[in-house]
Amino acid sequence: xxxxxxxxxxxxxxxxxxxxxxxxxxxxxxxxxxxxxxxxxxxxxxxxxxxxxxxxxxxxxxxxxxxxxxxxxxxxxxxxxxxxxxxxxxxxxxxxxxxxxxxxxxxxxxxxxxxxxxxxxxxxxxxxxxxxxxxxxxxxxxxxxxxxxxxxxxxxxxxxxxxxxxxxxxxxxxxxxxxxxxxxxxxxxxxxxxx
Amino acid sequence: xxxxxxxxxxxxxxxxxxxxxxxxxxxxxxxxxxxxxxxxxxxxxxxxxxxxxxxxxxxxxxxxxxxxxxxxxxxxxxxxxxxxxxxxxxxxxxxxxxxxxxxxxxxxxxxxxxxxxxxxxxxxxxxxxxxxxxxxxxxxxxxxxxxxxxxxxxxxxxxxxxxxxxxxxxxxxxxxxxxxxxxxxxxxxxxxxxxxxxxxxxxxxxxxxxxxxxxxxxxxxxxxxxxxxxxxxxxxxxxxxxxxxxxxxxxxxxxxxxxxxxxxxxxxxxxxxxxxxxxxxxxxxxxxxxxxxxxxxxxxxxxxxxxxxxxxxxxxxxxxxxxxxxxxxxxxxxxxxxxxxxxxxxxxxxxxxxxxxxxxxxxxxxxxxxxxxxxxxxxxxxxxxxxxxxxxxxxxxxxxxxxxxxxxxxxxxxxxxxxxxxxxxxxxxxxxxxxxx
Numbered sequence: 124x125x126x127x128x129x130x131x132x133x134x135x136x137x138x139x140x141x142x143x144x145x146x147x148x149x150x151x152x153x154x155x156x157x158x159x160x161x162x163x164x165x166x167x168x169x170x171x172x173x174x175x176x177x178x179x180x181x182x183x184x185x186x187x188x189x190x191x192x193x194x195x196x197x198x199x200x201x202x203x204x205x206x207x208x209x210x211x212x213x214x215x216x217x218x219x220x221x222x223x224x225x226x227x228x229x230x231x232x233x234x235x236x237x238x239x240x241x242x243x244x245x246x247x248x249x250x251x252x253x254x255x256x257x258x259x260x261x262x263x264x265x266x267x268x269x270x271x272x273x274x275x276x277x278x279x280x281x282x283x284x285x286x287x288x289x290x291x292x293x294x295x296x297x298x299x300x301x302x303x304x305x306x307x308x309x310x311x312x313x314x315x316x317x318x
Numbered sequence: 319x320x321x322x323x324x325x326x327x328x329x330x331x332x333x334x335x336x337x338x339x340x341x342x343x344x345x346x347x348x349x350x351x352x353x354x355x356x357x358x359x360x361x362x363x364x365x366x367x368x369x370x371x372x373x374x375x376x377x378x379x380x381x382x383x384x385x386x387x388x389x390x391x392x393x394x395x396x397x398x399x400x401x402x403x404x405x406x407x408x409x410x411x412x413x414x415x416x417x418x419x420x421x422x423x424x425x426x427x428x429x430x431x432x433x434x435x436x437x438x439x440x441x442x443x444x445x446x447x448x449x450x451x452x453x454x455x456x457x458x459x460x461x462x463x464x465x466x467x468x469x470x471x472x473x474x475x476x477x478x479x480x481x482x483x484x485x486x487x488x489x490x491x492x493x494x495x496x497x498x499x500x501x502x503x504x505x506x507x508x509x510x511x512x513x514x515x516x517x518x519x520x521x522x523x524x525x526x527x528x529x530x531x532x533x534x535x536x537x538x539x540x541x542x543x544x545x546x547x548x549x550x551x552x553x554x555x556x557x558x559x560x561x562x563x564x565x566x567x568x569x570x571x572x573x574x575x576x577x578x579x580x581x582x583x584x585x586x587x588x589x590x591x592x593x594x595x596x597x598x599x600x601x602x603x604x605x606x607x608x609x610x611x612x613x614x615x616x617x618x619x620x621x622x623x624x625x626x627x628x629x630x631x632x633x634x635x636x637x638x639x640x641x642x643x644x645x646x647x648x649x650x651x652x653x654x655x656x657x658x659x660x661x662x663x664x665x666x667x668x669x670x671x672x673x674x675x676x677x678x679x680x681x682x683x684x685x686x687x688x689x690x691x692x693x694x695x696x697x698x699x700x701x702x703x704x705x706x707x708x709x710x711x712x713x714x715x716x717x718x719x720x721x722x723x724x725x726x727x728x729x730x731x732x733x734x735x736x737x738x739x740x741x742x743x744x745x746x747x748x749x750x751x752x753x754x755x
Contacts, residue, residue, distance in 0.1 A: 256448060
């Protein structure tokens with residue numbers, strides 16, 4: 124069957140659309156693989172809660188303690204929503220903290236967004252690009268179940284491992300009491316009976 | 319007298335006879351012709367679309383079953399599964415465009431499958447790699463990757479889907495912090511501008527069938543609804559339940575009256591009623607959540623798409639009365655608009671009652687769906703399938719809303735998809751037997 128010029132043109136455009144539909148997820152996969160292989164891992168302390176996303180499944184929402192701190196900066200008039208870089212350091216417990224905000228990326232810095240500028244104090248609240256960690260459904264229900272009856276004192280200390288490369292970040296692991304969450308679940312299987 | 323497409327042959331024939339333009343024999347011949355071939359062809363096409371939809375459901379169910387065991391799959395297996403629906407639907411669309419480009423049903427179905435699969439692929443990859451992009455960015459990317467399909471494949475279904483994504487993006491982006499962080503595309507209805515080229519294209523003759531009326535009505539309604547929100551929010555009137563009630567009711571009436579100019583074809587109304595219900599159920603989560611927690615401003619804003627759905631419901635009720643030939647559809651709209659708008663206003667005014675309404679609406683739709691299945695199984699494939707859609711969305715929404723196990727949800731989707739195919743095949747076979755007899 125001989126195709127008309129119009130059909131050939133339409134099919135060519137369609138193939139370009141298909142290419143774009145592949146390029147976006149493909150670029151995401153490439154970026155994430157590079158980040159995981161070449162990035163440096165930092166551990167951030169978090170407070171987990173457990174919501175449910177209709178489109179993307181079950182995840183643990185991460186409230187990073189670093190998001191709640193006021194971070195100083197020498198830069199003036201940083202605006203809400205502006206993308207800047209936070210220089211990271213480590214506290215005595217091995218958790219990553221944010222020390223200072225700068226405009227340009229420097230060594231050991233992570234991309235953050237200004238969330239709430241404080242009036243004339245030179246200090247800013249920021250948001251890190253990490254706010255959730257996806258879990259398999261069964262694990263999420265188990266974590267939720269095991270944590271639901273615990274009081275504030277007996278809650279496990281939660282943290283998230285974040286790979287950082289050139290300021291870009293990706294969550295690579297969720298920890299409870301310093302161990303990978305699955306290991307923690309296995310260690311606390313018997314706790315479920317205490318409810 | 320101005321002729322509109324809302325007027326059916328049944329309404330026009332007596333008038334033409336009275337004017338002496340046609341004889342009673344002519345009228346009978348026309349009735350006999352239009353009551354058989356075109357109607358059957360149309361309802362069978364619709365039935366075929368629903369069967370395709372059922373296949374999607376079964377496919378979705380199978381993916382859900384995989385998702386239930388997601389943790390046990392390696393990264394490569396997850397990535398392959400993420401791309402599988404996209405590859406299959408793209409290959410199908412390519413061959414449809416190459417060999418059956420004039421077959422609207424295949425083209426629409428395949429293009430819609432590609433649009434849905436793009437989002438599914440990105441969602442699954444996002445989950446695999448723990449990507450923390452916002453839901454708003456996800457919706458925007460999905461929208462931009464789907465929009466070209468509407469033009470290349472001349473797909474009204476994809477355009478409707480994209481319109482849905484725009485509405486979703488707007489309701490997500492209405493939060494002030496989201497607007498600051500994610501840019502202005504979903505602010506103040508700007509994303510609706512993406513639909514303008516389609517409007518121009520359709521206006522200049524690029525459209526086909528009655529779908530230009532379908533999407534145009536949707537866009538007009540959504541635009542009016544956004545205008546209403548602006549009024550409500552800017553004047554702080556949402557705190558006054560009675561004012562809100564009257565505003566919603568007035569808007570519904572205005573859209574109905576305008577619909578005579580905008581909507582060609584009665585079937586558009588019945589399709590809109592099904593779409594409206596789907597929208598109501600699929601977009602209700604944010605609204606109910608905000609409503610439950612008592613954030614009235616957010617509830618008002620997030621309920622925006624619900625307002626448009628309420629209007630669709632009002633239109634559907636009016637169309638239903640009109641089809642019965644009672645001739646008082648305007649009164650039906652006034653009554654329906656008043657009741658449903660009042661219901662929504664009450665929920666907004668008393669956010670604590672949101673849970674009750676959520677279930678009242680679900681049960682109401684479920685019961686109505688069963689009733690319509692019972693009524694239409696002998697008479698109308700279109701009615702039957704719309705009823706099945708109602709039940710499906712009622713069930714689906716509550717399943718998404720709770721923490722029922724994934725494998726169970728997957729089985730329900732597979733069961734329901736198989737049920738749609740079975741019911742359609744029984745109904746079509748019964749009809750053929752009737753015709754043969």
